[in-house]
Amino acid sequence: MSHAKPLGGSIFTPAFMLCLVLFVIGMYFLGVRFTDGMGAVANINGGFPWGIWVVYDVVIGTALACGGYALAITIYVFNKGQYHPLMRAALLASLLGYALGGVGAFIDMGRYWQFYNLLLPWHMNFNAVMLEVGLCVTTYILVLVIEFAPAFLERIGAHGVLKILNKMLFIFIALGILLPTMHQSSLGSFLIAMGYKVAPLWQTVHFQPLLALLTALTMGFSIVIFEASASQVAFDLPDETSLLSKIGKIIVGLLLVYLVVRFGEIILNGKVGYIFAGDKNSLLFLLETLLFIFPVVALLSQKMRQNSRVLLWAAVSMLFAGSLYRFNAFLFTYDPGPGYSYFPSVGEVMVTVGIVAFEIMAYMVMVKMLPVLHKEAHA
Amino acid sequence: MDRRTFLKTAGAGVAGAACISTVADARPNLEPAPEAVGMLYDSTLCVGCKACVTACKEVNDMTPVDRGDGHIYDSALDLSGDTLNVIKVYSDGTAAVKDSEENGFAFEKRSCMHCVDPGCVSVCPVTAMRRDPLTGIVTHHPDACIGCRTCMVGCPYNVPQFEYDNAFGRIHKCQMCNQEGLERINKGGMTACAEVCPTGATLFGPRSMLMEEAKRRMELKSGDNYNFPRGDISKPESYHEKELEADYQNHIWGEKEAGGTNVLHISAIAFDKLGMPPLEDRSYASVSEGVQHTLYKYMALPAAAMAGLTYVVKRNKDNHDGEE
Numbered sequence: 085m086s087h088a089k090p091l092g093g094s095i096f097t098p099a100f101m102l103c104l105v106l107f108v109i110g111m112y113f114l115g116v117r118f119t120d121g122m123g124a125v126a127n128i129n130g131g132f133p134w135g136i137w138v139v140y141d142v143v144i145g146t147a148l149a150c151g152g153y154a155l156a157i158t159i160y161v162f163n164k165g166q167y168h169p170l171m172r173a174a175l176l177a178s179l180l181g182y183a184l185g186g187v188g189a190f191i192d193m194g195r196y197w198q199f200y201n202l203l204l205p206w207h208m209n210f211n212a213v214m215l216e217v218g219l220c221v222t223t224y225i226l227v228l229v230i231e232f233a234p235a236f237l238e239r240i241g242a243h244g245v246l247k248i249l250n251k252m253l254f255i256f257i258a259l260g261i262l263l264p265t266m267h268q269s270s271l272g273s274f275l276i277a278m279g280y281k282v283a284p285l286w287q288t289v290h291f292q293p294l295l296a297l298l299t300a301l302t303m304g305f306s307i308v309i310f311e312a313s314a315s316q317v318a319f320d321l322p323d324e325t326s327l328l329s330k331i332g333k334i335i336v337g338l339l340l341v342y343l344v345v346r347f348g349e350i351i352l353n354g355k356v357g358y359i360f361a362g363d364k365n366s367l368l369f370l371l372e373t374l375l376f377i378f379p380v381v382a383l384l385s386q387k388m389r390q391n392s393r394v395l396l397w398a399a400v401s402m403l404f405a406g407s408l409y410r411f412n413a414f415l416f417t418y419d420p421g422p423g424y425s426y427f428p429s430v431g432e433v434m435v436t437v438g439i440v441a442f443e444i445m446a447y448m449v450m451v452k453m454l455p456v457l458h459k460e461a462h463a
Numbered sequence: 464m465d466r467r468t469f470l471k472t473a474g475a476g477v478a479g480a481a482c483i484s485t486v487a488d489a490r491p492n493l494e495p496a497p498e499a500v501g502m503l504y505d506s507t508l509c510v511g512c513k514a515c516v517t518a519c520k521e522v523n524d525m526t527p528v529d530r531g532d533g534h535i536y537d538s539a540l541d542l543s544g545d546t547l548n549v550i551k552v553y554s555d556g557t558a559a560v561k562d563s564e565e566n567g568f569a570f571e572k573r574s575c576m577h578c579v580d581p582g583c584v585s586v587c588p589v590t591a592m593r594r595d596p597l598t599g600i601v602t603h604h605p606d607a608c609i610g611c612r613t614c615m616v617g618c619p620y621n622v623p624q625f626e627y628d629n630a631f632g633r634i635h636k637c638q639m640c641n642q643e644g645l646e647r648i649n650k651g652g653m654t655a656c657a658e659v660c661p662t663g664a665t666l667f668g669p670r671s672m673l674m675e676e677a678k679r680r681m682e683l684k685s686g687d688n689y690n691f692p693r694g695d696i697s698k699p700e701s702y703h704e705k706e707l708e709a710d711y712q713n714h715i716w717g718e719k720e721a722g723g724t725n726v727l728h729i730s731a732i733a734f735d736k737l738g739m740p741p742l743e744d745r746s747y748a749s750v751s752e753g754v755q756h757t758l759y760k761y762m763a764l765p766a767a768a769m770a771g772l773t774y775v776v777k778r779n780k781d782n783h784d785g786e787e
């Protein structure tokens with residue numbers, strides 16, 4: 085039995101109303117997409133078939149939703165039970181992030197009315213990364229629903245069902261670790277098939293899956309820190325810094341591995357020249373690298389890690405670093421050849437903003453109505 | 464870190480490293496289909512009349528649209544949801560001399576290259592892109608397609624194009640005039656663009672014969688006379704004799720690029736100037752499938768990982784539940 089409690093309180097706060105407005109605007113543009121075709125809203129074109137709906141909503145959105153995944157590994161594989169209090173909130177954010185990633189993928193599907201072909205064995209192409217990602221993400225969303233179900237069952241007092249579910253939960257927890265490991269690394273494999281269109285600093289045949297997985301994990305841990313700090317301020321909750329500082333230590337370790345692989349690959353393949361080329365790509369690379377290095381430096385000492393402010397800044401930097409890495413690889417430095425360029429339209433951005441606004445609204449409502457967060461201090 | 468944790472961490476690391484290091488044994492490129500057909504486009508013969516563009520629109524039922532700007536024919540700038548074939552122009556400086564890189568101009572045909580090891584086929588999750596096992600023609604099947612547009616990012620030539628202006632749009636690409644309902648090749652005919660080409664710049668035929676022809680032309684020098692066939696190289700409708708005005712580049716595009724293509728190009732101008740992409744011999748399909756299959760080894764690895772995870776999670780979860 086968990087000690088989490090619904091926070092209660094009013095739902096229609098100013099923050100909620102602001103999100104609602106953004107959501108409604110997004111839905112308007114989404115409507116246009118369905119009546120007049122994707123070109124009426126999005127600036128995607130013959131050379132840039134994937135715009136921010138794929139790259140932000142799916143590729144980055146799901147990485148930002150890796151908190152549940154990252155914590156599950158820590159708690160259940162590395163046997164660190166003390167992180168339990170953070171788990172529910174992380175699971176909720178993961179569920180919302182992934183569900184909306186799924187929605188993003190669906191609205192971006194040019195022929196969404198045939199989406200079920202993905203599930204028909206005689207259509208499946210097992211060579212395709214997209215098949216694996218599609219199936220894995222769909223299954224993982226269901227797994228997240230089941231993993232989060234206890235919060236709902238506790239609330240409605242369905243203790244019988246809860247007991248049975250608790251006995252079986254370990255299977256879903258294991259799935260909830262396996263599936264993201266698979267599809268988060270596969271997001272990297274997408275880049276391999278894009279070949280020369282991906283700029284040299286981001287193209288590496290052998291390490292693409294590993295880099296994608298490492299950034300997903302670090303982003304997952306960072307979002308746990310970010311959410312915990314943000315909820316603490318927003319909902320006036322007890323300080324979790326001692327727990328979060330240990331997560332900071334994990335992030336530093338993962339980031340060091342990431343940086344060694346990333347730079348090792350660049351040096352071994354003789355691509356250092358691109359870093360100092362002084363063009364758009366080299367600037368983006370330097371910015372991305374700075375954002376990756378900041379958390380390492382900031383969190384290196386035990387003392388700094390105990391400082392909740394430093395911790396939050398480091399987490400935010402890491403979230404930007406991981407997002408920029410994926411934006412750079414999939415979009416900002418993507419070059420399909422002469423004659424094509426892409427910059428998202430207002431409508432396109434508003435659809436994505438609307439989706440994120442919905443995510444925030446749902447989170448605020450759920451923590452008020454369901455036992456997700458902890459009101460007493462612990463650990 | 465106690466010993467057990469250390470072992471576990473080390474074990475995970477080794478497993479991960481094993482996955483990554485075996486990635487190198489990707490499969491080799493696919494070989495050309497046994498009865499591969501294709502086209503040979505000779506840029507030096509092309510006069511830029513765009514008869515092939517019009518013919519392509521006609522047979523594929525993409526009748527020219529009047530876009531309200533007074534144009535009665537559609538001379539599209541690039542491939543799109545309603546254009547499967549375009550003739551592009553390279554020009555430099557005064558653009559006075561044909562087939563000269565400096566102060567010259569040249570034409571280039573852009574349509575599906577019908578890759579020997581097609582990226583679009585490899586990345587499509589629902590097998591909506593298919594390579595014909597006999598002819599090697601790459602076809603598209605909208606009844607399967609979900610519109611994810613991975614074929615567009617996976618095609619090195621940006622060939623597949625989606626109808627963005629249609630709420631119920633589909634992917635379009637050149638299917639060598641052999642899609643269901645048209646089937647010009649199955650019926651013993653040739654592609655419409657080759658049929659109408661007045662100079663034989665676009666020549667249809669079996670890939671092997673086209674390759675031999677291309678190699679013969681590589682041997683020619685400017686000033687030589689050569690008898691160029693028109694239509695289908697296996698049964699040419701006519702020939703025309705012409706004196707070569709420029710030397711060919713010693714490069715048959717499509718012999719090796721990314722595993723080769725069934726549509727071959729030759730030219731007097733370097734292909735990067737004509738807008739061809741920077742490709743190596745290895746097909747991206749072979750590399751990415753190798754990585755994917757090594758990581759998943761037909762699901763054996765994920766299954767084993769799942770078994771291990773389930774065990775570890777159950778033990779740790781029981782521990783934690785007991786503590787509470």
Ligand code: SF4
Binds near residue numbers: 582601617
């Ligand atoms: S050129 Fe593009 S569309 Fe044509 S076969 Fe190759 S990958 Fe497929």
Ligand code: SF4
Binds near residue numbers: 515520636639
């Ligand atoms: S083969 Fe047919 S579909 Fe392809 S470019 Fe030529 S005319 Fe168009």
